[in-house]
Amino acid sequence: MSASLAESVQQDIIKLITTNELNPGDKLPTEYELADKLNVGRSTIREAVKALASRNILKIKQGSGTFVSPGMGITKDPLGLSLICNDVxxxxxxxxxxxxxxxxxxxxAAINATKDDCMKIGTACTIVEDLIKNNEEYSKADSSFHEAIARASGNKIINRIVKVIHSSIQKNIFVTEDSLRNDTLIYHRQIVNAIKEHDVTGARCGMIMHLNNLRNFMTIKKRETR
Amino acid sequence: MSASLAESVQQDIIKLITTNELNPGDKLPTEYELADKLNVGRSTIREAVKALASRNILKIKQGSGTFVSPGMGITKDPLGLSLICNDVxxxxxxxxxxxxxxxxxxxxAAINATKDDCMKIGTACTIVEDLIKNNEEYSKADSSFHEAIARASGNKIINRIVKVIHSSIQKNIFVTEDSLRNDTLIYHRQIVNAIKEHDVTGARCGMIMHLNNLRNFMTIKKRETR
Known part of the structure; x- marks a missing residue:
């Protein structure tokens, strides 16, 4: 099979997703139906589906079919960080x-968040709070909180770049620090409230405080290990 | 072959690249040598190499071998924009x-650029200038100019995010506009000079002017097509 055929079939499947407005989790037609619809062999479909799965556009579930991936087409390690030394x-x-x-x-987000966005950000915040209060690991829930704010920004590129950034952050070793956990509780809630109240400067400054708080911790740790 | 074996062989090959400090363009050992070294079958190596090529970590050149890709492990369409409507x-x-x-x-970049960085940014700037003066398309050269500045920033994440952003920008329809081409000449050179002189505010403002100039064009076009 030529590279261009495999490539164009991938494009055709993407077009099928976008024109039918399929959402993450929606099921694709079967391999047989796709081959028929796109007028190519089933092995070509299989190759294209595999390639789209590796691009995190599709998700193959053995035994139940092929679905639109919730990963928004953002691959694992989208910044290629596995190729560079992961140091301080x-x-x-x-x-x-x-x-x-x-x-x-x-x-x-403070400018553009809808009521629904605010609710989702609030829920994501509560999940982090519960994990912190129960002394559990919260890195993943923290990413979800930041990604919920990104979605509320109304900027589709920001939404995706934040997903790229957060999927690249290594498991945060600082989340075990008590004072960082407490500060996270405070700043997250400040950010949520500012966004809800459309307080633009409040949301911006809340995020600066929150991230700089983490940065201060990193600076102290860096000094200690010198 | 299990997914975990294919996955771990990919990791092994990445480790081989990083520990041997292979650079983009460097040649990898042959399939046979890799199979021997990693103690797996050649079909496993072939599958892993294919997967790494689709992640833009390796580049397979038919007939001459497998090389470290210049793409830094950043895939085509890293933000998954093919899945969303590409509109104004x-x-x-x-x-x-x-x-x-x-x-x-x-x-x-104005803070951290080395003499070598400044030279590379200057060269990238001259290439864009020559294209503009010869009335040729310069989108790609323009991306190279911005990516050279990103590398000079000294921040490896910025370097990669800018590559992600620029590989996602659609062919810029505005580059045919005469006044935009002229302004690009002026602002690019201002940015180059500011970075060379370590003029931090000058570099920041030069970039704001340059990008906002493009944004103004987009706003005018958007109004015209209403």
Whole structure:
């Protein structure tokens, strides 16, 4: 099979998803139906579906079929960080980027968040709070909180870049620190309230405080390990 | 072959690249040597190499071997934009993100750029200038200019996010506009000079002017097509 055929069948399947407005979790036609519809062999369909699964556009569930992936087409390790040394400098590069990016995202969320967005951000905040109060690991729930704010920003590129950033953050070793956990409780709630009240400056500053608080911890740890 | 074996062989090959400090363009051992070294079958190696090529970590050149990709492990369409409607709103989302991000990147480049970085940024600038003066398409060269600044920022995450953003920008229809081409000449050179002189505010403001200039064009076009 030529590379261009495999490529164009991938495009055809993407087009099928977008024109039928399929959502994450929706089921695709069977391999047989796709082959028929797109007028190519089943092995071509199989190859294209595999490639789209590796791009996190489709999700293959053995025995039940092929579905639109909830991953929004963002691959594992989208920044290719596995290729570079994951050291303390990279952790600072990451928090520095977040401090450029996420305060503006929170400000936009304060401008654009719908009632539904506010509810979802509030729920994500409560989940983090419960984990912290029960002394459990909350890195993943924390990412979901930040991604909920990104969605509320109304900017589709921000939404995706934040997903890219958060899928690249290594498991945060600082979440075990008591004072960081307590500060997270406070700042998260401040951000949620500011967004709900459309307080743009409040949301921006809340996010700066929250991220800089984490950054201060990292700085102290860096000094200690010198 | 189990998914976990294919996955772990991918990790092994990545480790081989990082521990041997292979650079983009460097050649990998042959399939036979890899199978021997990693103690798995050649079909497993073939599958892993294919998967790494689709992640843009490796590049397979038919007949001459497998190489480390210059793409830094960043896939085609890393933000999954093929899944969302590419309309004027998405173009504004993109320029709005760039205006959050790239002025800070330029400011960091003014702080951290080495002499070598400055030379590379200058060369990238000259390439764009020549294309503009010869009335040729310069979108790709323009991306290279912005990516050279990103590398000079000294922040590896910024470097990669800018590559993600620029690989997602659709061919820019505005580059045919005469006044935009002229302004690009002026602002690019201002940014280059500010970075060379370590003028942080100058670099930041130069980038804001440059990007907002593009944004103004987009706004005028949007009004005209209403």
């Amino acid at each position: 400098n990279l952790a600072f590069d990451m928090i520095n980027v977040r401090i450029i990016f996420e305060p503006e995202m929170a400000a936009l | 709103n998405l173009a504004f989302d993109m320029i709005n993100v760039r205006i959050i991000f790239e002025p800070e990147m330029a400011a960091l």
